[in-house]
Amino acid sequence: EAGVAQSPRYKIIEKRQSVAFWCNPISGHATLYWYQQILGQGPKLLIQFQNNGVVDDSQLPKDRFSAERLKGVDSTLKIQPAKLEDSAVYLCASTQQGGGTQYFGPGTRLLVL
Amino acid sequence: TQLLEQSPQFLSIQEGENLTVYCNSSSVFSSLQWYRQEPGEGPVLLVTVVTGGEVKKLKRLTFQFGDARKDSSLHITAAQPGDTGLYLCAGDPAGNMLTFGGGTRLMVKP
Numbered sequence: 001e002a003g004v005a006q007s008p009r010y011k012i013i014e015k016r017q018s019v020a021f022w023c024n025p026i027s028g029h030a031t032l033y034w035y036q037q038i039l040g041q042g043p044k045l046l047i048q049f050q051n052n053g054v055v056d057d058s059q060l061p062k063d064r065f066s067a068e069r070l071k072g073v074d075s076t077l078k079i080q081p082a083k084l085e086d087s088a089v090y091l092c093a094s095t096q097q098g099g100g101t102q103y104f105g106p107g108t109r110l111l112v113l
Numbered sequence: 114t115q116l117l118e119q120s121p122q123f124l125s126i127q128e129g130e131n132l133t134v135y136c137n138s139s140s141v142f143s144s145l146q147w148y149r150q151e152p153g154e155g156p157v158l159l160v161t162v163v164t165g166g167e168v169k170k171l172k173r174l175t176f177q178f179g180d181a182r183k184d185s186s187l188h189i190t191a192a193q194p195g196d197t198g199l200y201l202c203a204g205d206p207a208g209n210m211l212t213f214g215g216g217t218r219l220m221v222k223p
Contacts, residue, residue, distance in 0.1 A: 004155070033211075042117075042201050042213030043156065056210060091155050102211065104155025 002026065004105035006092050012111045018080040021108045025073070025094030031055075033102065034067055034077050035091040043091055049075060082112045116140060117202055117214035125220045129191050134217040136202035137184045143205065145185045147176055150199040150216075192221045 005024040013019050025032050030051050035043035046065065048055040052072040060067065064083070069075040079086055089109050093102040118137050126132055136145065144163045148156035160169050162178035162185060169176045173196075175188040189196055197220050203213045 040215070042119075042203070042216050044213070045210055048210065093155070101158055101161075104157070106154050 004092055004094055004103055006090075006105040006108055008108055009106065010109050010111075012113065013082055014113050015084055016081040018078065019082055019110065020076050020078045021090050021092075021110075023075045023077070023092030023105060025075070025092070026103055029094035029096050029103075030072075031095045031097060031100075032069060032075050033093040033095075034075070035093065037089040037091055037107070039088070046077070079110075082110075084112050086110060087112045116206065116212050117204055119200075119202060119214035119217050121217060122215065123218050123220075125222065126192055128193055128221055128223050130221075131188070131190050132192055132219070133186055133188045134200055134219070135184065135186050136214050138204065139183065140204075140206050141182050143182070145178060145182075146203045146211070147185070147187055148201040148203060148213075150201060151197075156199075156201055189219075192219075194221045194223050197221050 004026055007022050011019055032049045034046045036046055037043040046060045047057040047067045049069040052069050065079055067077045089107040091104050091107045093104045095102050116138055120135050144161055146161045147159045149159055150156040160171055160176045162176055165180045165182045167178045173190045177186045200217045201213050203211045205211055
C-alpha cells in the first residue's frame with residue numbers, strides 16, 4: 001500500500017513570494033491533515049479536512065495561508081506572501097476516518113530567505 | 114507554553130545504556146500516543162496508551178500512562194544506534210485534533 005505522498009520535498013523562496021505544497025493521501029482515507037513543524041518543535045496542526053470539507057482550521061493563519069481539497073482526495077496548501085517565520089517542514093497526514101491512526105508523509109521542507 | 118511538555122529535550126547516550134523520556138501535562142487525556150521521527154521523514158506511530166496506569170511493551174521500548182492520564186513515559190532498554198531519532202508524544206484533549214509535545218531528540222552513539 002502506497003503511503004502519503006508529498007511534493008516538492010524541498011523549496012527555497014524569498015520572503016513575500018508565494019509557494020504551494022501538494023499532498024496525496026493514502027487511497028480511501030477520508031480525513032487529511034496539514035501540520036507545520038518548526039525546527040526543534042513538534043508538529044502543529046494547521047487544518048483538518050473530512051472529505052472535501054474543512055473540519056478545523058482554527059490554527060491556520062488565514063491572512064496568508066490557504067488550503068483546499070476540492071475533490072476530497074489530493075490537497076494543496078498555499079502560502080502567499082511568505083514570511084521568514086514560515087520556514088518549517090510542512091507535513092501532511094491522513095486517516096481512514098477522523099480519530100484513527102494518522103499516517104504521515106515525508107514532509108516538504110520550506111526555507112524562506 | 115505547550116500543552117504537552119517533554120523532557121529532556123536532548124539526550125546523547127552510548128549504545129547499551131538505558132534511558133527514559135517523559136511527557137507531562139496539566140490536562141487529562143483520553144489517550145496518548147508516542148511517535149518516532151527520523152530526519153527527512155514524517156512521524157511514525159509507535160504506540161497508543163488509553164487506560165490510566167497502562168504499561169505497553171514494544172520489544173525494548175516500554176510505555177507507561179500515568180494513573181491520572183496526565184503524563185506518560187517511554188523507557189528504552191539497551192539502546193541501539195537504530196533508536197536514534199526524535200520521539201514525540203501526542204494527545205487528543207478534545208475531538209480529533211492531535212496536540213504534539215516539543216519532542217526529545219535522542220542520539221545513541223555506537
